[in-house]
Amino acid sequence: MSTTLSARLLRVVDALPLSPGVRVLEIGGAPGAAAVEVARRVALTGHVLVLDRSPTGIQRTRQNCQDQVEAGLLTTMCASVEEFTLPAGVEVFDIAFACRVGALDGRHMNLYDDAIRNIAAALKPDGHLYIDTGNPLRRIDLH
16 A cells, blocks of 8 residues: 555644554544554554444455554454444554544434444543544543
């Protein structure tokens, strides 16, 4: 995948508190454009989980992020944010972020509470959620 991000996604990634070793949950991350750059910034000991509700999107993410998947820096999960749970044995995350996810940006407010509950369960107690309703992001404290 090309490492060139759109200006919008570059602003988002730059606004995240990323450093080597950070575990990141990207919600609605298909087809993986931001995930490649996030994985680069958290390598060698960090990890990115790309969550997306689209099977096609997840397939494209796996293809586009093949190098990161093979390096163990990135995994994918096909589920909606309002219905997902981390599988047993998966370590919780330091941060989560989402861009243009209807359950979080006000388009589908009926899904918001379930989405927030699931994200909070997937984050460490001091973890934060960042969504693209700020300039460029708004931080939401979940615990």
